[in-house]
Amino acid sequence: MTARTKFDMYLAPPSRAAFAALADWMDAVIANVATSQKMAVDSLAGDSLAGDFLVGQICGITLATAPAGRFHYLATPVMDDEAVPVGRYNSLIITPREGGIDNLAAFDPTHHRVIINEPGSFSGDITLAAHLRRVTGHHLVTPPRSGGHLASIGMIAAGKAHLAAIDRVSFALARAACPDDVAAVRVIDETTFYPGLPFVADGAVPEHIAALLRDRLMDFRTQPAWREMAGILGLRDLTILDAADYDIMTTVGG
Numbered sequence: 001m002t003a004r005t006k007f008d009m010y011l012a013p014p015s016r017a018a019f020a021a022l023a024d025w026m027d028a029v030i031a032n033v034a035t036s037q038k039m040a041v042d043s044l045a046g047d048s049l050a051g052d053f054l055v056g057q058i059c060g061i062t063l064a065t066a067p068a069g070r071f072h073y074l075a076t077p078v079m080d081d082e083a084v085p086v087g088r089y090n091s092l093i094i095t096p097r098e099g100g101i102d103n104l105a106a107f108d109p110t111h112h113r114v115i116i117n118e119p120g121s122f123s124g125d126i127t128l129a130a131h132l133r134r135v136t137g138h139h140l141v142t143p144p145r146s147g148g149h150l151a152s153i154g155m156i157a158a159g160k161a162h163l164a165a166i167d168r169v170s171f172a173l174a175r176a177a178c179p180d181d182v183a184a185v186r187v188i189d190e191t192t193f194y195p196g197l198p199f200v201a202d203g204a205v206p207e208h209i210a211a212l213l214r215d216r217l218m219d220f221r222t223q224p225a226w227r228e229m230a231g232i233l234g235l236r237d238l239t240i241l242d243a244a245d246y247d248i249m250t251t252v253g254g
Contacts, residue, residue, distance in 0.1 A: 004030050006056030009197055010169055011246035012150060014231050021225030026055050028140035029216040033209055055201045055213050061122040063198050064246040071200040072210035073243035074217055079168060079196070080236035087239045089196040090164035091123045093189040094156050095132070101162055104189040107136050114143045115161035117152050122249060124149060127191040130252050131165070135189070150174055150181075157184035165191060172234030194252075195245050199238075214240070 005023040055074070063071055076087040086092075095101045101112060114132075117124035129140040146152040146162075149170035155161045157180070166174070174182050199217055201210045218238055220226050230236060 003053040004055070006053035006058075009057045009059070010173055010181075010233055012173055012177040015173055015229065018225045018229035018232065021022035021223065022220055022229070023221050025223065025225070026213065026216060029212060030054060033212060051131075053200070053202065053207060056200050057197055059122055060195050060197055060246050061087075061120075061126070061249045062072055063200060064249040069203045071203050072101060072205060072207075072213075072244075073237045073241075074199040074201060074210070074214045075240050076196045076198050077169070077233070077235045078237040078239050080230065080234050081168075084168065085193055087196055087241045087245075088193040089123075089168045090193045091127055091167050091191045092171050092187045093128070093163065093165055093191070094153065094171075094185040095162055095188050096156055097160055097184050097186045100156075100186055101188060104132070104135050107132065107138060107163065109138050112162040113154050113160075114140060114163045115146050115155050116140075116143050116164070117149050118145050118147065122194070122252070123191075123247050124152065124165050127194070128165035131189070131191045132163075133253075136239075150177060153181045154178065155197070169197070169233050169235070173232060176232050194249055195241055198241075198243075198246065 004027050007019045007023050011019060017217075058071070065072065077089075078086050079089060093104060101107060114128070116128065119125055125143075133139055146155050146161075146164070149166050150173070152161075152164040153166060153171075153174050156164050171182070194213075201213045205213070221238060
């Protein structure tokens, strides 16, 4: 059975209610379309290419590497930071505030432990490996995983690792979810900017329904839950990029 929504990329106790409100907001238009067309919700996507959700948020690398037609791109968050290009994000390289690395050039793989959130994560693994190689000449070889960005911050804060890459939105969320951990880490570098995590619809959804979903998503900015979400995640808007902008993410080596 196809799920209606999937908004689980930045979930933690502070953000859970806002994303639940977004899911309800999008679910309402899906239900209205199904009712108006006298069809079951599952039928809106026909024979879905994947069938796991109708509308949601995914990693940019997932969109960039997906087969043609797998997704309809809808929109991208805009960070509330004038130093960040519109619709882009990057990762902050962190180290323990006490006993950490002075700067990235001082990284020594024989003495410093690197942690990733999960293998294949663009923000926590792929860009970290590429940035570390570019700055230090060292390669990451099967680094241990924490299981998530907030968990990585916790490990760095506790001194269990010396280096991790945390995407800017997750770091903003961490300020609300685990402020003591954030206070115990220090940012020493940052990676290149790339398109942020996109909102998408299933590619099997007809074009006119995808357009309705995009309009509904953009209208979420009128809701109190958007203001709550934006404050927690450090956002100021949503924007519509060219979906082809995400293709550059496939050129970043690990």
